[in-house]
Amino acid sequence: WNEELKYLAEKYRLRVIEDNAQAIGAVSRVEGFNGTYKTGALGDAAAISFYPAKNLGALGDAGAITTNDTELADVIRALANYGSIEKYINVYQGVNSRMDELQAAFLSVKLKYLDKENRARRQVAIWYDKYLNHQDIIKPSIESPEGHVWHQYVIRTVRREELRSYLEKQGIPTMIHYPIPPHKQFCYHQYNDLDLPVSVLLSREVLSLPVSPVITESDVIEISSCIADF
Numbered sequence: 001w002n003e004e005l006k007y008l009a010e011k012y013r014l015r016v017i018e019d020n021a022q023a024i025g026a027v028s029r030v031e032g033f034n035g036t037y038k039t040g041a042l043g044d045a046a047a048i049s050f051y052p053a054k055n056l057g058a059l060g061d062a063g064a065i066t067t068n069d070t071e072l073a074d075v076i077r078a079l080a081n082y083g084s085i086e087k088y089i090n091v092y093q094g095v096n097s098r099m100d101e102l103q104a105a106f107l108s109v110k111l112k113y114l115d116k117e118n119r120a121r122r123q124v125a126i127w128y129d130k131y132l133n134h135q136d137i138i139k140p141s142i143e144s145p146e147g148h149v150w151h152q153y154v155i156r157t158v159r160r161e162e163l164r165s166y167l168e169k170q171g172i173p174t175m176i177h178y179p180i181p182p183h184k185q186f187c188y189h190q191y192n193d194l195d196l197p198v199s200v201l202l203s204r205e206v207l208s209l210p211v212s213p214v215i216t217e218s219d220v221i222e223i224s225s226c227i228a229d230f
């Protein structure tokens, strides 16, 4: 989010929807505004994922939308409830996407620990930054500590496949987020021929290393020394 995006949205009368699935708890310093904003409060609305592996994870699938627009909130609430505001009267063609109440109860408790767990994730990123060194690896920048909640710790390397299988043999799991850029997905066949070289390059080079609030300094030292021998 920056002034340019805001300008474009105003010029073309667009709504800005944030994907806050991996960023909950991150703090953004917005140019042109005073103070700081948490992600989820930057655009017209934001989607949050409470998928169990997320920074704030439920014990099953769940999600939420945040917005300051009360009219939009009413529409979204209706859309998630078969398009109905009043029982059995359907204003929109909606879906059943209400959050299960048990999940909501779990999340209410877990929410209290989100900032603490995000701090622990930030510490893991600091350790990686300190201990991980390899000439073929580009580490993510941790210049704005509050601006990142490290849902993933994503490195880049042109030797991605080789590194991934090497780590797997050492018992270190990694993931690729994501192997196919959206414009190359089958469901977006109309965009398949777009020339987006940066997206393609990143999809070939990214590798997510283990990160979670319970990873210790010695875990990071072990992973880093393993990578140093690669």
Ligand SMILES: Cc1ncc(COP(=O)(O)O)c(C=O)c1O
Residues within 6 Å of the ligand: 019, 021, 022, 048, 049, 050, 051, 062, 063
């Ligand atoms: C960046 C991003 N957006 C959206 C989603 C979708 O979230 P959900 O599976 O809860 O719908 C995910 C989940 O992996 C994600 O990482």
